[in-house]
Amino acid sequence: MTGMNIPEIMKAWVLGDPDELLLINKPVPQPGYAEVLVQIDAIAVCATDLEVISHGPPAMIEGGLPFNKQFIPGHEYMGTVVKLGPSVDEIGLGERVAVEIHAGCGRFKRCRQGMYTSCHNYGKNYGSQDKGHRANGYTTDGGFTEYAVNNINTLIRVPEGISDEEATLIVTAGTATYGLDVLGGLIAGESVVVTGGGPISLMAIAVAKTLGASPVILTDIEGNRLEIGRELGADITLNARDVNVVEEVLKISGGPGCDYVMECSGAPNALNEAADMVSRGGRICLAAFAAQPVTFDAAKLVMDNIYMFGIRGEGKSAVKRAGSLMAQGRINAKPIHTHTFGLNEVPTAIKYAREKIDGAIKVVIKMREA
Numbered sequence: 001m002t003g004m005n006i007p008e009i010m011k012a013w014v015l016g017d018p019d020e021l022l023l024i025n026k027p028v029p030q031p032g033y034a035e036v037l038v039q040i041d042a043i044a045v046c047a048t049d050l051e052v053i054s055h056g057p058p059a060m061i062e063g064g065l066p067f068n069k070q071f072i073p074g075h076e077y078m079g080t081v082v083k084l085g086p087s088v089d090e091i092g093l094g095e096r097v098a099v100e101i102h103a104g105c106g107r108f109k110r111c112r113q114g115m116y117t118s119c120h121n122y123g124k125n126y127g128s129q130d131k132g133h134r135a136n137g138y139t140t141d142g143g144f145t146e147y148a149v150n151n152i153n154t155l156i157r158v159p160e161g162i163s164d165e166e167a168t169l170i171v172t173a174g175t176a177t178y179g180l181d182v183l184g185g186l187i188a189g190e191s192v193v194v195t196g197g198g199p200i201s202l203m204a205i206a207v208a209k210t211l212g213a214s215p216v217i218l219t220d221i222e223g224n225r226l227e228i229g230r231e232l233g234a235d236i237t238l239n240a241r242d243v244n245v246v247e248e249v250l251k252i253s254g255g256p257g258c259d260y261v262m263e264c265s266g267a268p269n270a271l272n273e274a275a276d277m278v279s280r281g282g283r284i285c286l287a288a289f290a291a292q293p294v295t296f297d298a299a300k301l302v303m304d305n306i307y308m309f310g311i312r313g314e315g316k317s318a319v320k321r322a323g324s325l326m327a328q329g330r331i332n333a334k335p336i337h338t339h340t341f342g343l344n345e346v347p348t349a350i351k352y353a354r355e356k357i358d359g360a361i362k363v364v365i366k367m368r369e370a
Contacts, residue, residue, distance in 0.1 A: 004082045004083065004093060006028060006083060006147070007028060008028060009025045009028065010025070010026055010145055010146040010147050011023060011024075011025060011146055011343065012024055012025070012026045012070075012072050012141075012145035012146070013072065013144040014070045014071055014072055015053065015066050015067050015069070015072075016067065016068055017067055018053075018055065019053060019054050021053065021144075021346060021347055023344070024070065026072075028146075028147045029141070029148065029149045030149070031083055031084065031088070031149050032086070033085055033086055034085060034088065034153070035085040035151055035152065036081050036083060036088060036150060036155070037081070037082050037147055037149055038077075038080065038081055038082070038097065038099060038147065038148050038150055039079050039082045039147055040077050040078075040147065040148055041080060041368055042077065042079075042164035042165055042365065042366050043077035043078075043143040043364070043365050044165075044168035044362050044364050045074075045349055045350060045353040045362075045364075046075065046076050047198065048289075049137065049353075050350065052066065052137065058138055059073065059137070059139065060123040060138070061126075062126045062127070063126070071141065072137070072141040072142050072145050072148075073142050073144055074136075074137045074144035074145075075101045075135075075136040075142050076101075076143070077099055077367075078096065078097060078164060078167040078168050079096070079099070079148075079367075080094060080095070080096055081093055081094065081095045088152060091152060091155055091157075096157070096167070097156060097157055097158060098155075098156045098158055098167045098323060099136065099143075099148075099155060099156075099171070100153075100156065100319045100320075101135055101137070101154075101171060101314060102116040102133075102134065102136075102314065102315075103116065103133065103134040103135075103150070103151035103153060103154050104119055104133060104153075105121040105131045105133040107121065107132065108120050108121055114315055114317060115315050116315060117311075117313045117314065117315055118315075121133040122135065122139065123135075123138075123139045125139055134151060143367070144346055144367075146367055156170055156319055156320050157323070158170070158323070159323075159326075162327065164364075164366065165337045165364045166326070166334060168337075169199070169203065169326075170319060170322055170326060170333075171314065171319055172199045172200055172333075173325070173326060173333065174314040174318045174319030175287065175311070175313055175314050176201075176204035176206075176262075177207050177314075177318040177321055177322045178311055178314050178316060178318035179200075179204060179262050179285045179311050180192075180204065180260075180285075181318055182285050182309045182311055183262065183283045183285050183309070185211075187208060187212065187213045188211060188213065189214060190214075190260060191214065191216075191217070191252075191258040191260070192204075192208045192215075192217065192258065192259065192261075192262065193218075193219065193249055193258045193260070193261045193277060194208065194216070194217070194218050194219070194234075194261075195220075195261065195263050195264060195265045195267075195270055195274065196263070196265030196266070196267070196288060197218065197222055197228075197229065198225075198264060198361070199361060200287055200288075201218065201220070201262075201265070202218075202228055202229055202335075202361070203322075203333070203336070204262050204264065205218050205229050205234045206232040206233055206331045206332065206333075207322070207325065208262075209234075209235075210233070210325055210330045215236055216234050216236075217235065217236045217238065217252065217258065218230075218234040218237045219238045219239075219245045220239065221241050223239065224359050226238075226239060228336065231332075231335050232332065232335060232336075245273065245277070246276045249277040250277065253279070256280070257277050257278050257280075257282060258277060258282065259278070259282050259283070260278070260283050260284075260285070261274040261277060261278045261282070261284045262285045262287060263284060263288060264287045265288055266288035266289055266291060268290070268291075269294075271284075271286070271294055271296050272294075272297060275296075275297065275300050275301060275304075275306060280304040280306070281305050281306070282304075282306055282307070283306070283307045284306065286308070287311055336362045337361075337362045338359060338360050338361045338363065339352055339360050339362075340363075340364050340365070341363065341364075341365050341366070342365065342366055342369070343365065343366070343367050344369075345365070346365055349364075349365050
């Protein structure tokens with residue numbers, strides 16, 4: 001193996017009991033075949049991190065909940081390659097990289113199709129049943145630490161001119177890109193409604209605009225997020241507190257409804273509203289977890305020939321494509337990043353993200369100590 005000057009011990013924030021993060025020392029992991037060691041420079045807090053920290057799922061460690069197992073959460077990170085595993089020559093030491101969350105097992109057909117978030121070997125990565133699938137911060141240690149091992153297939157080079165904070169959002173942009181790809185990909189000239197004003201929604205606005213969709217419509221209940229949506233390319237924004245968004249979308253379309261809906265809010269009635277605002281033969285992508293089971297008029301999908309898809313995170317190299325769009329200056333992630341904290345302030349960063357303190361949207365933690 002080749003590498004740079006690396007300590008034997010690193011600081012890491014691990015899960016104790018639910019809603020408890022503990023700062024401990026752990027051995028620095030070592031890269032194996034087709035892996036590199038990344039020194040983490042920055043990591044963003046995702047809504048799914050909050051779920052993992054409070055309730056556990058979707059994180060499954062050694063077949064059970066992740067609490068009190070010295071498990072490191074966090075998955076939206078970037079950093080610098082500091083050590084190469086055996087025979088790794090696809091990337092060099094010192095390169096800045098963003099890291100895709102999932103590394104497919106390469107054994108199950110969904111992984112081979114690029115749908116590595118749908119792998120049947122998800123979570124089977126311990127003891128005698130290690131099938132090779134990896135998911136940072138979900139089934140393997142994540143990024144609230146100083147160093148992490150990652151497969152070379154999950155690395156996206158960060159171009160010059162992109163800050164560490166912006167680079168953490170490449171994964172978020174990749175999820176938005178994957179959703180739009182599932183909806184059809186060739187969306188130029190088609191109308192797209194994005195529901196919800198979170199980071200994935202806002203990135204979806206930017207990607208949809210870049211791909212030529214028209215009009216691009218954002219719905220939410222928070223004015224500051226709608227304003228950022230306009231900055232990122234939304235042609236029309238609708239505040240659901242003030243208007244009936246279904247009626248407004250139908251009015252904007254002249255009656256038939258929009259071509260595509262990307263549902264990112266997880267709101268209880270969001271699915272029914274999506275079906276009511278999309279045109280016959282249109283498509284809906286679900287990119288958010290609903291907090292509770294929802295009641296839905298499935299007959300409407302059949303009667304109106306509406307297609308509905310669900311995505312879990314990223315897939316099919318969408319993160320790499322999103323990184324390319326950012327490198328070309330066609331996606332601007334700066335407005336979404338609102339707050340920055342340091343390695344020793346992770347609990348505070350989590351609090352800001354959870355409670356949306358001071359209008360927090362995407363909270364970033366710089367993991368290198370000054």
